[in-house]
Amino acid sequence: MRSIASRNGKIKVKRSDRVIPGFGLSLGITIVMLSVLILIPLASVLLYSFQLSPDKFVTLITNRAVLFAFGTSISCAFIAALINCIFGTVLAWVLVRYDFPGKRILDGVVELPFCLPTAVAGITLSKLYSDTGWMGRIFSRIGVKISYTHIGLTIALIFIGIPFVVRAIQPVLENLDPQLEEAAYALGANPRITFFKIILSELRPALLTGFALAFARGIGEYGSVIYISGNSAKDHTQVISYVIMQKLNYMDYASATAIALVLLIISFSILFLINVIQIRQSKRTNYL
Amino acid sequence: MRNNRAWRRLLTVAVTAAVALSAVGCGSKASGNTKKDGKITITNVSYDPTRELYAAYNKEFTKYYKGKTGKDVDVVMSHGGSGGQARSVVEGADADVVTLALAHDITLVEQAGLINKDWLKEFDLDSSPYTSTIVFLVRKGNPKKIKDWDDLTKKGVDVITPDPKSSGGACWNFLAAWNYADKKFGGDESKIKEFEHALYSNVSVMDSGARGATTTFVENGQGDVLIAWENEALATLKEYPEDYELVTPSVSILAQPSVAIVDANADKNGTQKVAKDYLEYLYTDKAQELIGEYGYRPSNQTILKKYADKFDLNVNLCTIDDFGGWDSAYEKFFQDGGIFDEIYSK
Numbered sequence: 001m002r003s004i005a006s007r008n009g010k011i012k013v014k015r016s017d018r019v020i021p022g023f024g025l026s027l028g029i030t031i032v033m034l035s036v037l038i039l040i041p042l043a044s045v046l047l048y049s050f051q052l053s054p055d056k057f058v059t060l061i062t063n064r065a066v067l068f069a070f071g072t073s074i075s076c077a078f079i080a081a082l083i084n085c086i087f088g089t090v091l092a093w094v095l096v097r098y099d100f101p102g103k104r105i106l107d108g109v110v111e112l113p114f115c116l117p118t119a120v121a122g123i124t125l126s127k128l129y130s131d132t133g134w135m136g137r138i139f140s141r142i143g144v145k146i147s148y149t150h151i152g153l154t155i156a157l158i159f160i161g162i163p164f165v166v167r168a169i170q171p172v173l174e175n176l177d178p179q180l181e182e183a184a185y186a187l188g189a190n191p192r193i194t195f196f197k198i199i200l201s202e203l204r205p206a207l208l209t210g211f212a213l214a215f216a217r218g219i220g221e222y223g224s225v226i227y228i229s230g231n232s233a234k235d236h237t238q239v240i241s242y243v244i245m246q247k248l249n250y251m252d253y254a255s256a257t258a259i260a261l262v263l264l265i266i267s268f269s270i271l272f273l274i275n276v277i278q279i280r281q282s283k284r285t286n287y288l
Numbered sequence: 289m290r291n292n293r294a295w296r297r298l299l300t301v302a303v304t305a306a307v308a309l310s311a312v313g314c315g316s317k318a319s320g321n322t323k324k325d326g327k328i329t330i331t332n333v334s335y336d337p338t339r340e341l342y343a344a345y346n347k348e349f350t351k352y353y354k355g356k357t358g359k360d361v362d363v364v365m366s367h368g369g370s371g372g373q374a375r376s377v378v379e380g381a382d383a384d385v386v387t388l389a390l391a392h393d394i395t396l397v398e399q400a401g402l403i404n405k406d407w408l409k410e411f412d413l414d415s416s417p418y419t420s421t422i423v424f425l426v427r428k429g430n431p432k433k434i435k436d437w438d439d440l441t442k443k444g445v446d447v448i449t450p451d452p453k454s455s456g457g458a459c460w461n462f463l464a465a466w467n468y469a470d471k472k473f474g475g476d477e478s479k480i481k482e483f484e485h486a487l488y489s490n491v492s493v494m495d496s497g498a499r500g501a502t503t504t505f506v507e508n509g510q511g512d513v514l515i516a517w518e519n520e521a522l523a524t525l526k527e528y529p530e531d532y533e534l535v536t537p538s539v540s541i542l543a544q545p546s547v548a549i550v551d552a553n554a555d556k557n558g559t560q561k562v563a564k565d566y567l568e569y570l571y572t573d574k575a576q577e578l579i580g581e582y583g584y585r586p587s588n589q590t591i592l593k594k595y596a597d598k599f600d601l602n603v604n605l606c607t608i609d610d611f612g613g614w615d616s617a618y619e620k621f622f623q624d625g626g627i628f629d630e631i632y633s634k
Contacts (some may be wrong), residue, residue, distance in 0.1 A: 063624060064633070068479060123503060132509035147508065148493050227500060230493045231451055242496065246454045249371040250618075251378065251396055 047259035079219030080157035080238030088165025118223030161214030168210030448511035522583035536600035554571035
């Protein structure tokens with residue numbers, strides 16, 4: 001493709017070189033899809049939650065159960081995304097750098113959490129990790145309860161979040177220039193320094209993307225979590241999407257959407273923050 | 289020249305947008321389910337545990353209707369948590385009849401203007417052709433010796449019951465316990481609250497709905513006792529006769545699953561008459577027998593007596609009216625800051 005990069009980084013493409021024909025047509029489709037699928041539903045969330053008077057809104061949001069649920073959702077999703085970043089990198093590394101029998105199958109298995117209905121995953125996990133299940137039995141012997149605690153909740157979130165991280169890192173790792181590593185070796189860096197200083201810094205933008213996706217998915221997750229979390233207001237194992245469902249089950253749409261709105265704002269600000277970090281980083285490393 | 293092109297571009301955007309939007313709009317009008325080649329279709333939106341009952345009942349009704357009118361009728365079923373099912377009807381599911389776990393869920397559909405106001409009196413016995421009650425399911429041999437509600441408040445007894453703040457069905461469990469304590473303590477509210485606090489402190493897993501609680505108790509082996517609907521407990525017993533026992537407490541609450549025609553949809557679909565026949569047939573002897581077989585208490589007293597070995601008929605039952613009806617019970621007990629929050633977060 002013949003293109004001229006202009007100074008501000010945008011790419012000017014000659015009319016005849018466009019892959020998808022018709023700027024008007026494609027923008028039209030984009031706007032329609034965006035509004036039907038994303039903007040209109042979001043606007044209706046906003047509208048519904050404005051049915052509450054401001055002081056009712058505040059009492060609802062500052063309710064102890066709601067605050068704890070926000071805390072649980074955010075902290076568990078954060079820890080799960082962090083763990084996913086570590087194991088996701090290892091997994092992607094194994095898939096990209098090594099050849100072994102069954103590699104294709106393992107590669108496919110990574111995506112299973114995407115296609116499995118989340119409720120099925122949740123019920124299976126809660127059974128496996130309850131103190132009568134296969135895994136849970138082992139852990140209960142050393143006095144660790146997994147199902148119906150924050151640990152179980154985090155495990156469910158790790159399960160649904162892992163594909164995001166692996167799939168974000170894999171292509172970057174595949175395209176990583178081997179010369180970089182060779183140069184580092186040649187200049188006397190040991191493997192540890194090569195990994196942390198060279199490879200990891202190349203991976204960082206992709207890692208951030210994977211982290212953000214897994215984290216965002218984890219905050220709003222419902223299906224896989226409710227069966228394993230125990231949903232106890234006393235032990236603070238209620239997640240925020242569960243509290244929203246509580247309201248919905250009694251058709252209290254106003255309260256449900258009000259909590260959803262706050263959740264949206266929190267998620268958006270976190271994603272925004274991650275984007276800012278990413279842009280800063282890519283400016284510094286000149287990597288885009 | 290440039291300007292012209294810009295306009296054309298804008299026009300394409302607008303036309304694409306309009307076409308796509310109208311395509312989306314058309315999609316929603318395409319449904320509708322009246323007579324096609326003489327076959328009538330009605331949709332029954334029900335809740336989870338009625339799956340087997342209605343599978344059998346629909347077969348029976350189809351036969352009866354064919355004999356009476358010569359027409360084939362096809363009943364489409366939908367099952368799920370009762371509250372969620374009511375919500376789906378409010379949000380536009382094309383149900384001709386609803387057969388839900390509590391009258392309150394049907395009231396929610398009524399409040400959306402889809403059901404006529406006097407639905408509760410449209411069919412016999414407050415439009416509830418079958419009833420149920422709250423019982424205990426314990427593990428075989430009853431190792432914790434659970435006989436009545438106060439055994440659930442003892443130390444070391446793990447109780448499984450769903451979250452009343454999430455599931456309407458779970459409220460019955462709370463109210464049944466309240467009824468017991470009310471009788472025991474002669475209406476002393478602070479003592480009743482203490483009792484409920486002790487009971488709910490023993491709850492080790494609180495699922496979002498009755499089905500989830502059953503899974504936790506049966507599949508995941510959690511807890512010593514499951515507070516359950518009698519029909520659910522009987523269904524579990526049928527499946528695992530070796531593993532569980534049913535204990536009927538001395539006092540419980542009469543749960544009245546209710547049925548109603550969704551008038552707005554039935555009028556639109558032209559199914560008002562079939563829907564009425566469908567629900568009225570539930571009261572016939574044949575249907576009442578089926579109901580008893582599938583673990584619900586038949587509303588017909590003579591047929592109920594035939595099942596005296598299956599249901600403990602000596603249990604002392606209160607009704608939701610003793611709590612001033614569902615709406616006031618909800619307000620008093622389960623709303624944010626209500627009695628349930630008070631005893632549970634203590």
